[in-house]
Amino acid sequence: MSIYYLGSEICEVAADGSVAIPAFVNEAIADKAAEILVAKHESEACLIGYGRDHLARLAERNERRRLDGEARGESAGAHYHRMRRSFALTDRLPRNATRLTLSGAMRHLGRIERHALFVGAGDSFEIWNPAIAMQCDDEQFRDLAAFRLEALGAQGVH
16 A cells, blocks of 8 residues: 655644644554654655655665665665664654654754654655754745744744
8 A cells, every 4th residue: 555645734842752743644644553663864854754664665775776886886885874774763653643752862863843844755754843944955845844834833832
């Protein structure tokens, strides 16, 4: 079954790291008891999240990249670096039907503070510090982050 994360939402992060699960994330994961996994994004200043079923696709992608890298003469170290980033720098998030808890390590790696901007990215979703998202080189993404922050302020949440 294909899962696609579509949409964006900004949420308050409690002192213990708990945060409401955005509706678009909950909709993509039909089994509300299923694990949500989060890791440091490979190339962006954010976290990346996905359901457990995404692990097989991630392993396949890493294997394709290993084979392509070997063909180009890339060292084996690059492959192991990718594998550690994909699997060791990943947390299983405690959750219930409406909330999940970002660990201290994940909040540190993603520089998540009082608010988290959740953004659908197809077969995964991203979790951004909105202030960092506002500095992204993607103009449309900056506009989205600004809109979400403005809407948050209009609700009287700071």
